[in-house]
Amino acid sequence: MTDQHISPLDQARILSEALPHMQEYDEETIVIKYGGHAMGAEDTAKAFARDIVLLEQTAINPVVVHGGGPQIATMLKRLGIQSEFAAGLRITDAATIEIVEMVLAGSVNKQIVGYINEAGGKAVGLSGKDGNMVKASKTTRTMVDPDSNIEKAVDLGFVGDPEKVDLTLLNQLIGYELIPVLAPLATSQDGQTLNVNADTFAGAIAGALKAKRLLLLTDVPGVLDKSKKLIPDLSIKEARKLIADGTISGGMIPKVETCIYALEQGVQGVVIIDGKTQHAVLLELFTNQGTGTLIHK
Numbered sequence: 618m619t620d621q622h623i624s625p626l627d628q629a630r631i632l633s634e635a636l637p638h639m640q641e642y643d644e645e646t647i648v649i650k651y652g653g654h655a656m657g658a659e660d661t662a663k664a665f666a667r668d669i670v671l672l673e674q675t676a677i678n679p680v681v682v683h684g685g686g687p688q689i690a691t692m693l694k695r696l697g698i699q700s701e702f703a704a705g706l707r708i709t710d711a712a713t714i715e716i717v718e719m720v721l722a723g724s725v726n727k728q729i730v731g732y733i734n735e736a737g738g739k740a741v742g743l744s745g746k747d748g749n750m751v752k753a754s755k756t757t758r759t760m761v762d763p764d765s766n767i768e769k770a771v772d773l774g775f776v777g778d779p780e781k782v783d784l785t786l787l788n789q790l791i792g793y794e795l796i797p798v799l800a801p802l803a804t805s806q807d808g809q810t811l812n813v814n815a816d817t818f819a820g821a822i823a824g825a826l827k828a829k830r831l832l833l834l835t836d837v838p839g840v841l842d843k844s845k846k847l848i849p850d851l852s853i854k855e856a857r858k859l860i861a862d863g864t865i866s867g868g869m870i871p872k873v874e875t876c877i878y879a880l881e882q883g884v885q886g887v888v889i890i891d892g893k894t895q896h897a898v899l900l901e902l903f904t905n906q907g908t909g910t911l912i913h914k
């Protein structure tokens with residue numbers, strides 16, 4: 618069913634369900650992380666942009682944080698640059714950070730900005746470097762060497778963990794009803810550009826803004842159990858157990874860790890949903906049926 622073919626009766630039903638939710642989110646900030654895998658098809662991306670504009674028009678303050686892992690991978694491949702991951706994070710050398718910044722703050726960011734503006738919004742595309750928004754420290758991770766079974770430090774290169782978020786610029790944009798679209802790059806204390814996992818970045822922004830909700834849009838329906846069935850809700854304790862027993866792995870680990878962090882920072886509702894579903898954001902916020910996995914305390 619397209620937007621143009623909703624009957625008046627359906628419109629009334631949808632509105633009566635949506636109204637109490639709209640009041641709940643009035644003047645609240647909602648951070649939406651748009652994952653690189655969720656961006657996929659152009660019509661879904663355009664529907665996403667329309668959802669974001671609708672939020673702005675209903676007196677909600679949307680802040681978009683985007684990823685772009687698959688888009689970075691495509692460009693690195695075209696340029697013949699090898700890329701590896703450790704603990705779910707891209708090992709980022711000097712050549713790679715240049716491409717990461719080009720793809721994230723360049724093409725991906727501007728594409729989303731373009732779609733939102735085309736849908737009638739006023740989006741402003743930035744990265745965490747702008748206005749010193751996100752300062753990060755170099756990420757340190759240890760991994761167990763499978764041969765010796767000894768824990769070793771892994772040098773991830775130009776990869777960062779957010780340390781400090783300065784909200785000056787973001788609050789100004791929000792105040793002027795502009796829609797911030799943020800690429801997950803940060804600056805180190807000594808001025809280097811650092812690549813930040815987009816989920817982690819979104820959690821830091823949502824936490825600093827004390828956002829009402831954080832929505833993480835990905836390419837799966839939510840957190841799946843061992844038999845690939847959707848888990849509709851998950852406590853922090855249960856989530857940690859599923860990470861420890863390997864049910865949650867790969868890219869889902871930073872996502873779930875971000876949810877836990879955001880809840881601990883005071884974000885009230887945190888969900889992982891399928892961004893490939895048309896109008897996933899509206900369905901999640903304005904209808905009574907939650908579609909993905911709600912993580913709670």
Ligand SMILES: Nc1ncnc2c1ncn2[C@@H]1O[C@H](COP(=O)(O)OP(=O)(O)O)[C@@H](O)[C@H]1O
Pocket residue numbers: 651652653654655684686834835836837839840841842864865866867868869870
């Ligand atoms: N328990 C799980 N439930 C759902 N997805 C999982 C789980 N464990 C690992 N994953 C993987 O995590 C992926 C989502 O993370 P990622 O690829 O980083 O997405 P994004 O680009 O949206 O950030 C899924 O496509 C899936 O392959």
Ligand SMILES: CC(=O)N[C@@H](CCC(=O)OP(=O)(O)O)C(=O)O
Pocket residue numbers: 651652653654683684685686687689705706707717776777801812813814815816868
């Ligand atoms: C350090 C690190 O791994 N950074 C990520 C940033 C993009 C990202 O996280 O994009 P998705 O949300 O689409 O996965 C990367 O280089 O791929």
